[in-house]
Amino acid sequence: MAALTGLQIQKLLPGTNCKKCGLNTCLAFAMKLAAKKAELSECPDASDEAIHALGAAAAPPIRSVTIGAGAETATVGGETVLFRHERTFVNPTALGIAVDDTITAAELEQRVGELAAYRLERVGEEIRLDLICFAFKSGVAEQFLSALDKLASLWDRAIVVKADDPAVLRDAAKKLEGRKPLLASATLATIDELGDLAKETGAALAVAADDMDDLVAAVTQLEEKDFRDILLELRTDDLCEHIQNNIIIRRGALRSGIKTLGYPSFKSINTGNALDDAIEAGIEVVKYGGVVVLPEFDPASLSSLLAMRQNIYTDPQKPVQVEPNLYPIGEPNAESPVFVTTNFSLTYFIVSSEIENTGISAWLLVPECEGMSVLTAWAAGKFGGDRIGAFAKEIGLAERTENRTLVIPGYVAQISGETEEAMPGWQVVVGPQEAGDLESFVKNVVGA
Numbered sequence: 245m246a247a248l249t250g251l252q253i254q255k256l257l258p259g260t261n262c263k264k265c266g267l268n269t270c271l272a273f274a275m276k277l278a279a280k281k282a283e284l285s286e287c288p289d290a291s292d293e294a295i296h297a298l299g300a301a302a303a304p305p306i307r308s309v310t311i312g313a314g315a316e317t318a319t320v321g322g323e324t325v326l327f328r329h330e331r332t333f334v335n336p337t338a339l340g341i342a343v344d345d346t347i348t349a350a351e352l353e354q355r356v357g358e359l360a361a362y363r364l365e366r367v368g369e370e371i372r373l374d375l376i377c378f379a380f381k382s383g384v385a386e387q388f389l390s391a392l393d394k395l396a397s398l399w400d401r402a403i404v405v406k407a408d409d410p411a412v413l414r415d416a417a418k419k420l421e422g423r424k425p426l427l428a429s430a431t432l433a434t435i436d437e438l439g440d441l442a443k444e445t446g447a448a449l450a451v452a453a454d455d456m457d458d459l460v461a462a463v464t465q466l467e468e469k470d471f472r473d474i475l476l477e478l479r480t481d482d483l484c485e486h487i488q489n490n491i492i493i494r495r496g497a498l499r500s501g502i503k504t505l506g507y508p509s510f511k512s513i514n515t516g517n518a519l520d521d522a523i524e525a526g527i528e529v530v531k532y533g534g535v536v537v538l539p540e541f542d543p544a545s546l547s548s549l550l551a552m553r554q555n556i557y558t559d560p561q562k563p564v565q566v567e568p569n570l571y572p573i574g575e576p577n578a579e580s581p582v583f584v585t586t587n588f589s590l591t592y593f594i595v596s597s598e599i600e601n602t603g604i605s606a607w608l609l610v611p612e613c614e615g616m617s618v619l620t621a622w623a624a625g626k627f628g629g630d631r632i633g634a635f636a637k638e639i640g641l642a643e644r645t646e647n648r649t650l651v652i653p654g655y656v657a658q659i660s661g662e663t664e665e666a667m668p669g670w671q672v673v674v675g676p677q678e679a680g681d682l683e684s685f686v687k688n689v690v691g692a
């Protein structure tokens with residue numbers, strides 16, 4: 245379908261200017277859709293007729309591909325921009341660990357248990373590993389398939405099946421029918437056979453090639469079969485070339501509209517050096533990895549990667565925020581002091597855990613600051629004495645504690661006077677600028 249102009253798209257929208265999409269008018273939203281900087285799904289009232297009419301014109305230039313079935317699937321792709329600040333990145337790089345069939349059943353059980361139990365908690369979000377990449381390494385098909393059976397019974401998240409032998413991939417795909425695995429990988433020589441297999445069993449398929457021409461030729465064959473759950477694997481051992489390839493593919497799909505490049509990527513990393521593996525995986529997270537498999541499970545590098553991924557895949561236009569509330573830290577009572585901070589998630593979780601580290605129980609007052617950090621909220625007029633005072637009243641702070649000490653962040657010492665005016669009877673104490681200094685502050689000033 246030829247690209248529609250903003251005015252053509254506007255005629256298909258409800259025309260109510262309801263602002264639910266975050267923009268003031270349907271026309272503004274239509275212009276963003278035309279520029280591929282928005283998705284039609286952001287308008288909750290879009291009619292079936294609009295969805296049908298916009299069709300491919302409204303689809304993201306990088307197709308979304310979901311691996312796995314059930315509660316914990318991994319969706320990659322769906323991207324619409326080259327740079328996060330242009331709008332946002334949509335589906336985080338799916339990170340997985342390689343496991344192969346040369347280990348014993350007991351070792352497999354232990355390894356999968358370890359991977360399943362791994363979790364990172366950060367700014368209120370629990371992050372887990374997305375997938376296991378199970379590789380055919382033993383050379384004995386029966387051994388691989390029996391171990392795959394065991395893996396599938398132990399692991400309910402996404403599975404990548406990696407084998408060079410199409411016959412093994414065929415048997416594995418049949419075993420995992422209904423689980424939507426990712427089969428890795430088809431080459432130009434096997435694309436016809438594996439394309440049919442993936443379509444028949446409902447699997448996703450990674451397409452591997454050593455050069456762009458072969459990659460495009462293989463993808464074209466799949467598209468001719470009307471199969472599109474594709475991941476691209478342009479192979480090279482050279483890290484610079486690999487980054488360049490990722491960028492060329494993303495630019496080709498987004499800026500030049502090359503449909504055959506409009507799929508997420510697949511990369512199985514194995515440099516032979518743990519640090520290089522982690523660096524390469526980090527680069528994939530930044531530019532523009534779809535599914536990335538690490539050769540070993542190293543919780544230290546994995547937690548860094550997951551934290552970085554969380555930062556990069558947070559919508560820069562929608563700050564992550566917590567509900568405005570009066571939060572108990574520990575088991576506060578009527579004598580406990582009250583700290584105040586903003587509702588930007590990162591700020592809230594850092595401040596609350598630092599108060600927790602002091603060993604005292606306290607109340608943490610968190611007014612609505614539109615998810616901004618302390619200084620930003622203050623500069624925007626969202627974190628001042630009047631707002632803190634009004635929120636304290638609204639939430640009934642004075643009834644929850646008899647302690648009348650309120651600790652404000654050191655960065656906004658200037659609001660201490662206005663806060664005391666807004667909260668008669670309260671003593672406002674200026675806390676430290678950095679949350680990391682709360683422990684000594686509590687010892688020396690609050691007197692705990």
Ligand code: SF4
Pocket residue numbers: 257258259260261262263264265266267268269270273274286287288289290
């Ligand atoms: S949500 Fe839909 S109807 Fe509402 S302003 Fe946006 S485009 Fe228009």
